Amino acid sequence: xxxxxxxxVLAILVAGTGIGAAIDLATRRIPNGVVVxxxxxxxxxxxxxxxxxxxxASLLGFGLGIGMMLxxxxxxxxxxxxVKLFGAVGAVVGVEGVLWAFCYTAIAGGVVAILWxxxxxxxxxxxxxxxxxxxxxxQTRATIVSTGAANTFPYGPAIAIGSVLSVVIRxxxxxxxxxxxxxxxxxxxxxxxxxx
Numbered sequence: 421x422x423x424x425x426x427x428x429v430l431a432i433l434v435a436g437t438g439i440g441a442a443i444d445l446a447t448r449r450i451p452n453g454v455v456v457x458x459x460x461x462x463x464x465x466x467x468x469x470x471x472x473x474x475x476x477a478s479l480l481g482f483g484l485g486i487g488m489m490l491x492x493x494x495x496x497x498x499x500x501x502x503v504k505l506f507g508a509v510g511a512v513v514g515v516e517g518v519l520w521a522f523c524y525t526a527i528a529g530g531v532v533a534i535l536w537x538x539x540x541x542x543x544x545x546x547x548x549x550x551x552x553x554x555x556x557x558x559q560t561r562a563t564i565v566s567t568g569a570a571n572t573f574p575y576g577p578a579i580a581i582g583s584v585l586s587v588v589i590r591x592x593x594x595x596x597x598x599x600x601x602x603x604x605x606x607x608x609x610x611x612x613x614x615x616x
Contacts, residue, residue: 444576485510525582
């Protein structure tokens, strides 16, 4: 997407996920108002051509974002607010963007989890439980749920960091010739109306 479009997408993500992350850190909840506003602004940017994704790609990105985070919620690893916030990210960045945002968010989530466990003085215990959970996958949900709030951390900051990094690092450029860090990015024609 052209530089102006990347700036619009980045501004929406920084504002929406930044507010969601700050509230999540303070209250361990992400309000629906933040999620709905972020998703609607992303959809409006798509409708107005400011984000260089189609309205359809925005809606599909929203659904895909929710679908990608839902298993983590069903297993007790993330909250419903995290799922909805990531859906809003999908509405802002579209189908392809939400796939990259998910990858960067997973990496950021791992780093945040390690830092959170260290901050809580539970790094060794957490790493032991991760290994134990991987060795006995049938007990995954019971292990996560049984330890209560002491074993959880706010995932909103990981979503904010990962989604913003996905736009900053990739540049999300698709105008056919914009160079980003020496690499030429190309997208399929269906994901960007300006690529035709």
